[in-house]
Amino acid sequence: MRYFSTNDRRHSVSLQEAVIKGLAPDQGLYMPERMPLLAPERIARMRDMSFREIGYEVIGALFSEDLSVAQITDLVDHTLQFDAPIVQIEDHIFSLELFHGPTLAFKDFGARFCSKLMSLLLDNQKVRVLVATSGDTGSAVANGFFGIDGVEVVILYPSGKVSELQEKQFTTLGGNVVALEVDGVFDDCQRMVKEAFLDPELQQSMLLTSANSINIARWIPQCLYYFYAVSRLPQDHGKVVFSVPSGNFGNIAAGMLAERMGLPIHTFVAATNVNKVVPDYLGGSPFTPKSSIQTISNSMDVGNPSNFYRLLALYDGDEKVLREKVKGCYYTDEETRKAMVAVKHSTGYVMDPHGAVAYLGLKDFLASQSERFDGIFLETAHPGKFRDVVEATLGDKINLPSRLLEFMKGEKKTIPLANDYTKFKEFLIRTH
Incomplete structure (x- = not known):
């Protein structure tokens, strides 16, 4: 497969050059020249597959022209050595926990x-x-x-x-x-x-x-946990919506890649803190990068998100389609803290600040719909990585995983x- 630059589709390179160079000479981001489409029955079978088996299917569809079956197997096995479970928090609301890896982050x-x-x-x-x-x-x-x-x-x-x-x-x-x-x-x-x-x-x-x-x-393999999460929803689930805490917008772009490959995702919610350049754009404003503002959800403190241009490329530059598929929202630190407290008190579940922003985005989206949806919000990091903020907000001590204690x-x-x-x-x- 060839990979084109988001700034000039005429510029295309091999997989090796796209990976080793990282960025195109014209500052564009590389994108696969076509999206392999997985048949609905093939996706339905993922319900009975392990995470790694799903990985073989998806990465095989994307990279089989450039890598051998043995290399794809080795690549997936090396990557998927930990789980990404969905945890039901409330009716029709699930947390996708992406913090079970070595550094406890997605x-x-x-x-x-x-x-x-x-x-x-x-x-x-x-x-x-x-x-x-x-x-x-x-x-x-x-x-x-x-x-x-x-x-x-x-x-x-x-x-x-x-x-x-x-x-x-x-x-x-x-x-x-x-x-x-x-x-x-x-x-x-x-x-x-x-x-x-x-x-x-x-x-x-x-x-x-x-x-x-x-x-x-770095970007493409993130689509794997979207496939996995949908396969683990209850069989009678409604339309699927993902709410993604967004900073540089690579994570949500990976979900959109999965959707373009056939995964039945109805809507994406791009949830940010007050660094709201993309939510403003999705609401109809021009894309206007700004200086970033420091918040308690610091991984999303990005004023000029690079992957914005991937969002456009995934829908062939059609802004209307992008704005229909992706809904933007943003929340203040105060709103984020209130959500963390409310969920802890009502369910016992502890969210980190980024997950809390995504939870708020999902709740607001579901409240605006008359049809049945099942929503998944991404918990992108273990709350212990933001111990000071979480403990001060909840008034409780967090027991840090042993891996974090070793780093300290x-x-x-x-x-x-x-x-x-x-x-x-x-x-x-x-x-x-």
Whole structure:
């Protein structure tokens, strides 16, 4: 299969180039040139399949032209080593728990897939993986690529704007993982990474790639848990709606990819905090990037989401269809905290701030419908990763999983970096 740039469909590349380069030369994101369609009966059979068996079906449909059956099996087995259960919270409302991986966040799926696929495609080349993170991407990528021969991971993150637990997960590893603590916000980190990919001098002197969701190897595998979640709904379920906490919009774009492949999803809810550029667009405004605003759901503090252009590409640039399929909403920190408290008191279920935003989006959508829907909201991280916020909101202590406690024992190792691309470039050249 070939992969085209969202900025120019005439520019297309192989799977290897799309994965290793990460970003197209014209700054576009790569997209598969066609969406393989899975027949309804094939999707219906997933009810009797394991998570990995579903993975073989879906990844096989996407990558069989480029990878052998053995490679696809190896790739899926490496990725799906933990569950993603749906948990019923209320009538017709389910939480899709995506925090059962090694760093307790949904990005573990994409990071493990990406690291394995790169190792299959690299051909003994040495590569530097550049990552901008607002929290969970850094920890998932750092742990997914830690110790992999031929790969150095360079993580840029905004100083003071990620939780302590998130920070510990990618600043304590050392080895082939380097953390740069940037005096700025996430959008500054993302901008510097994009500039590096487009810098002719760097491109000639070193092999650079990304493991952010701009890379198809990070983005595409996230569609797997949408297939899995639908297969685990009650057999007599109504129309399906997914509410997705959204920052850089890769997660919801992966769900839309699953829908384009035939998964029967009626509606998506793009739920954000007050960084509401896309909800504004979905409501009829032009897409207008803005400076990000710091909130308690920090992984969604993104003012210029890269994957917006994938949303358009998935529906062939048709804004009307996109706005019909995806509903946007946003919530303040106060509303988020109230939802966390209300759900804990009424059901005993503890949500992290991001999941709470998605829960609110789902509740509001269901309240506006006369037909029967079954809704799934994504719990993208374990509440313990946002312990300070969750404990202060709920007034209860959270028992941290042993994996998080181990990270907390590590010593933070970072390199301060000014919010200046020239300084970042100098660092990359100096340490090459």
